Amino acid sequence: MSPRSDPDALSRPDDHIDAPQRDAPSSDEASVSQPKLGFVGWLRFAWRQLTSMRTALLLLLLLAIAAVPGSLVPQRSSDPNGVTQYFADNPGLAPVLDRFQMFDVYTSAWFSAVYLLLFVSLIGCVIPRTKHHFDALRARPPRTPVRLSRLAGFTERPLPTGETPDAAIDRAAAELKRAGYRVERYDLRGEASVSAERGYLRETGNLVFHTALLGVLVAVGIGGGFGFSGQRVVVEGQSFVNTLAAYDSFNPGRFFDDGTLDPYKLSLEELDAVYETRNQEAIGQPIDFTAHVSVQAKGGESTPGVVKVNQPLRVHGTDVYLLGNGYAPTITVRDPEGEVVFTDAVPFLPQDANLTSIGVVKVPDGLEEQLGMVGFFYPTQETLDSGAFTSNYPDLVYPVLTLNVYQGDLGIDGGEPTSVYTLDPSSMEQLTGGATGVESIELMPGETVELPNGLGSVTFENVDPDAAEGDYSHSVSRFASFDIHDDPSQGWVLVFAVLIIAGLLVSLFVPRRRMWVKAVRRRDGAVVLEYAGLARGEDPGLEEAVASFATAHAGASTDAAAAAPASETAPPGESADDRANPST
Amino acid sequence: MTLDEISIILVYSAMAVYAIAFIAYAIDLARRSAAATKAADDAKSAVGASAPATEAGAATGTAGAVGSAAASGGGAGTLVAAPPARGASVAWGRSPALRVAVAMTVVAWLLHLAADVTRGLAAGRVPWANMYEFALTGTLVITTVYLLVLVVAKHDLRFLGTFVTGLVLVLLGIATVNFYVSVVPLPPALQSAWLVIHVFVATSAVGFLALGFALSVVQLMQARRESFAASAKAVKQNFLATLPDSATLENLAYRVIIIGFILWTFTLMAGAIWAEAAWGRYWGWDTKEVWTFIIWVVYAGYIHARATRGWRGSRSAWLAIIGFSTVLFNFTVVNLFFKGLHAYSGL
Ligand code: HEM
Numbered sequence: 001m002s003p004r005s006d007p008d009a010l011s012r013p014d015d016h017i018d019a020p021q022r023d024a025p026s027s028d029e030a031s032v033s034q035p036k037l038g039f040v041g042w043l044r045f046a047w048r049q050l051t052s053m054r055t056a057l058l059l060l061l062l063l064a065i066a067a068v069p070g071s072l073v074p075q076r077s078s079d080p081n082g083v084t085q086y087f088a089d090n091p092g093l094a095p096v097l098d099r100f101q102m103f104d105v106y107t108s109a110w111f112s113a114v115y116l117l118l119f120v121s122l123i124g125c126v127i128p129r130t131k132h133h134f135d136a137l138r139a140r141p142p143r144t145p146v147r148l149s150r151l152a153g154f155t156e157r158p159l160p161t162g163e164t165p166d167a168a169i170d171r172a173a174a175e176l177k178r179a180g181y182r183v184e185r186y187d188l189r190g191e192a193s194v195s196a197e198r199g200y201l202r203e204t205g206n207l208v209f210h211t212a213l214l215g216v217l218v219a220v221g222i223g224g225g226f227g228f229s230g231q232r233v234v235v236e237g238q239s240f241v242n243t244l245a246a247y248d249s250f251n252p253g254r255f256f257d258d259g260t261l262d263p264y265k266l267s268l269e270e271l272d273a274v275y276e277t278r279n280q281e282a283i284g285q286p287i288d289f290t291a292h293v294s295v296q297a298k299g300g301e302s303t304p305g306v307v308k309v310n311q312p313l314r315v316h317g318t319d320v321y322l323l324g325n326g327y328a329p330t331i332t333v334r335d336p337e338g339e340v341v342f343t344d345a346v347p348f349l350p351q352d353a354n355l356t357s358i359g360v361v362k363v364p365d366g367l368e369e370q371l372g373m374v375g376f377f378y379p380t381q382e383t384l385d386s387g388a389f390t391s392n393y394p395d396l397v398y399p400v401l402t403l404n405v406y407q408g409d410l411g412i413d414g415g416e417p418t419s420v421y422t423l424d425p426s427s428m429e430q431l432t433g434g435a436t437g438v439e440s441i442e443l444m445p446g447e448t449v450e451l452p453n454g455l456g457s458v459t460f461e462n463v464d465p466d467a468a469e470g471d472y473s474h475s476v477s478r479f480a481s482f483d484i485h486d487d488p489s490q491g492w493v494l495v496f497a498v499l500i501i502a503g504l505l506v507s508l509f510v511p512r513r514r515m516w517v518k519a520v521r522r523r524d525g526a527v528v529l530e531y532a533g534l535a536r537g538e539d540p541g542l543e544e545a546v547a548s549f550a551t552a553h554a555g556a557s558t559d560a561a562a563a564a565p566a567s568e569t570a571p572p573g574e575s576a577d578d579r580a581n582p583s584t
Numbered sequence: 585m586t587l588d589e590i591s592i593i594l595v596y597s598a599m600a601v602y603a604i605a606f607i608a609y610a611i612d613l614a615r616r617s618a619a620a621t622k623a624a625d626d627a628k629s630a631v632g633a634s635a636p637a638t639e640a641g642a643a644t645g646t647a648g649a650v651g652s653a654a655a656s657g658g659g660a661g662t663l664v665a666a667p668p669a670r671g672a673s674v675a676w677g678r679s680p681a682l683r684v685a686v687a688m689t690v691v692a693w694l695l696h697l698a699a700d701v702t703r704g705l706a707a708g709r710v711p712w713a714n715m716y717e718f719a720l721t722g723t724l725v726i727t728t729v730y731l732l733v734l735v736v737a738k739h740d741l742r743f744l745g746t747f748v749t750g751l752v753l754v755l756l757g758i759a760t761v762n763f764y765v766s767v768v769p770l771p772p773a774l775q776s777a778w779l780v781i782h783v784f785v786a787t788s789a790v791g792f793l794a795l796g797f798a799l800s801v802v803q804l805m806q807a808r809r810e811s812f813a814a815s816a817k818a819v820k821q822n823f824l825a826t827l828p829d830s831a832t833l834e835n836l837a838y839r840v841i842i843i844g845f846i847l848w849t850f851t852l853m854a855g856a857i858w859a860e861a862a863w864g865r866y867w868g869w870d871t872k873e874v875w876t877f878i879i880w881v882v883y884a885g886y887i888h889a890r891a892t893r894g895w896r897g898s899r900s901a902w903l904a905i906i907g908f909s910t911v912l913f914n915f916t917v918v919n920l921f922f923k924g925l926h927a928y929s930g931l
Contacts, residue, residue, distance in 0.1 A: 015894065017892065017896060018891075053888060057889055060881055061882070064885065067874055067877055067878050071871040080871055279767075281767070282768035286771055286772055310772065319864065321863070321864035323864060333662060494857075504849060538838065540835065
């Protein structure tokens with residue numbers, strides 16, 4: 001039996017390095033020569049090509065290449081604003097790229113085609129191998145080869161004195177078994193021998209690994225369809241109920257059923273932001289954000305909770321993440337009679353690390369005409385040389401709010417959804433700031449000013465009015481922006497990931513090997529023990545393993561064995577005795 | 585003097601010693617070439633006109649044996665059994681330059697380790713939270729893996745020192761000049777146990793993959809030499825003659841790369857778990873995620889190539905080289921120029 005053409009070689013693709021060489025001299029030729037085949041024959045041929053190692057390899061490399069463009073061009077899934085910007089910057093190129101789904105690379109037809117083909121190939125590879133492996137698990141180790149001397153790590157030891165060949169082989173079998181080998185006694189032409197094989201786990205690991213890859217794909221693909229993700233901004237002191245209508249934005253999976261939303265109530269009690277104050281190199285750098293919340297099940301008790309970056313809150317089957325925060329100045333607008341027509345904490349979107357923020361106030365009712373205001377908020381205001389304002393620290397040291405006032409039609413009566421963060425001034429008249437010649441309104445917490453043209457007044461409320469003079473640290477509410485997710489397949493993905501790692505470790509590090517020990521009677525009548533091994537796949541430690549087993553079994557190597565062939569006095573009939581000694 | 589300043593002085597000292605080690609390794613390589621040429625000349629004058637024929641015959645035998653020897657895992661045996669005429673086997677014992685080089689590498693490693701530890705103490709956390717620190721720790725890991733492999737491997741792999749010290753020196757140079765940032769507190773997104781695990785495992789993976797890269801490069805050079813010998817062309821004797829043959833190099837490369845690959849697989853998964861906690865999704869095709877994935881797939885390709893008839897040998901070596909190029913690309917270009925959530929270069 002030659003190691004290359006092992007009849008029970010692992011059932012691997014034809015062009016696997018360990019697969020038996022088929023009649024074609026090389027795999028390349030095999031694929032080029034066009035066999036005369038019927039339709040079924042062609043199908044089988046195509047299938048064999050698809051499930052060959054070479055195809056798997058090429059598809060893997062193709063997958064790597066196909067993934068590249070998604071890192072060069074912004075993707076709609078991860079960076080929608082980037083895509084918009086890209087279209088603005090490259091008006092000629094962007095539509096062409098879009099035609100090729102370059103902004104949705106990872107859901108594109110061509111990317112999907114590559115990985116689906118790869119996984120079809122994978123299935124075609126794994127199924128026959130699994131079947132074959134089950135058979136191999138039940139099979140006996142193969143017969144001992146006639147000549148061990150051509151195999152890896154071949155070594156000889158004299159038979160230990162006082163032991164019969166049979167007993168020595170029995171002992172070898174027992175010792176191999178203890179070392180985790182599956183053993184089988186064979187007695188061929190009167191020569192007692194043991195054939196042993198270990199490392200079935202290697203192939204098991206490989207199959208588990210490849211199957212788990214499939215598992216990840218299925219879990220991500222199907223399981224993900226049942227989940228959702230939604231975003232919601234919540235201001236300190238306010239709350240939100242987990243229903244579809246309450247979300248600012250909501251992305252359901254394909255099979256998501258909104259009846260499954262558990263209507264719990266999440267309230268933001270307080271958002272703690274800590275910034276570096278001492279390290280001169282990092283003044284103002286964020287150190288910690290903590291959202292203190294309370295969660296109340298429908299009709300249930302309210303329980304406190306904490307959401308931090310890196311520390312989501314897992315409640316009622318959803319995961320709540322703290323993805324952003326900022327200031328929500330409380331602004332009150334009164335009509336000329338002093339009646340409140342608007343009062344709310346308005347979330348302002350941070351524009352830079354020091355939280356210079358932009359927000360919009362819309363007052364649709366209660367005044368003669370609709371009123372809109374675009375505001376800038378500076379938590380710690382500073383005046384640049386140019387006269388422009390900026391913020392130089394993200395916490396509330398010297399908070400200033402500036403407002404540009406617009407009057408006219410807000411454009412919200414038509415029922416079309418408009419963003420609460422932008423104002424469309426196209427049918428409005430600007431009253432302050434810009435080219436109007438009227439100074440922008442400028443307020444600190446607690447201050448009120450008159451609106452131009454006697455429209456009324458606007459107040460920047462101090463939400464902590466009892467603080468000491470000059471202490472603004474709590475004068476403005478903060479908001480948290482929460483991401484709320486449910487991904488029912490996430491746990492499965494993790495399970496398969498663990499299987500991937502485990503399968504990989506086993507398949508790359510468990511050696512699969514055979515070992516044989518044979519008692520051979522020399523022509524001089526002396527009995528020697530022969531040892532040899534055979535690697536199945538990568539096995540750098542094989543020769544050492546054979547040598548150390550031989551030494552453990554029959555003592556250190558001597559040159560007695562090497563000298564033996566010189567004498568040729570063994571009676572030829574001797575070995576017949578052994579044949580009369582059948583083993584178990 | 586602050587701890588961070590001490591750390592920087594230690595980095596510069598380590599770089600100086602690495603430079604000495606690099607020079608010593610280079611001298612050793614030069615001497616190997618000389619010795620190989622001399623051995624070839626000696627052989628020629630001893631065997632006379634029959635030498636080229638022997639050489640060609642033996643080399644053809646080797647080329648045929650590459651596949652089977654590698655498949656049976658008998659790299660060690662191949663080397664020992666190699667006939668001297670084959671070329672890859674000019675004995676190379678103890679060169680004083682080489683011993684100086686290894687000793688200097690150990691000294692540099694100790695200084696480097698001290699620099700890394702003091703940086704960590706100065707920051708009050710693990711020293712791998714921005715690009716300067718990734719580079720500082722990553723290069724430390726590369727040297728550590730190299731020294732470890734020297735101890736563990738059955739082959740004499742000290743010849744890789746030129747590459748290892750060279751790479752470490754260049755990366756440290758770039759890091760100290762271009763990436764240096766003073767100690768600043770961790771942003772909230774990095775305050776996680778996963779910073780310790782994910783980034784450290786990633787850096788370790790790079791250490792192994794770097795070594796696999798070096799071995800693959802030498803493997804290709806060696807394979808070229810062997811094919812010249814096989815075609816009985818004149819083989820210019822150089823340091824390659826003192827190194828293991830290409831099949832052995834390939835086996836060695838494979839062994840370090842699979843360790844690197846497993847660590848990289850773990851990096852990818854740990855990253856996904858961390859991303860789930862920090863960003864609310866475990867995978868979002870962020871640029872850094874994309875490149876982590878690309879690297880993983882390329883190395884999976886390498887492992888498949890090793891198991892594919894017609895791809896073992898030089899083709900798989902090229903994949904290992906492409907793989908490490910993507911690693912370097914991911915660390916430099918992607919970190920510095922690509923936009924994404926992983927904006928932690930600190931620059
Ligand atoms: C989804 C794509 C695939 C990936 C990421 C992948 C990855 C890997 C990895 C990492 C290994 C080495 C670990 C081990 O031995 O278990 C491996 C081995 C192997 N893969 Fe795949 N594989 C993929 C698809 C395939 C396909 C389609 C086939 C069949 C054509 C295949 C056949 C094999 C075989 C036979 C081995 C054993 C190699 C050896 O003997 O060393 N794989 N694969």
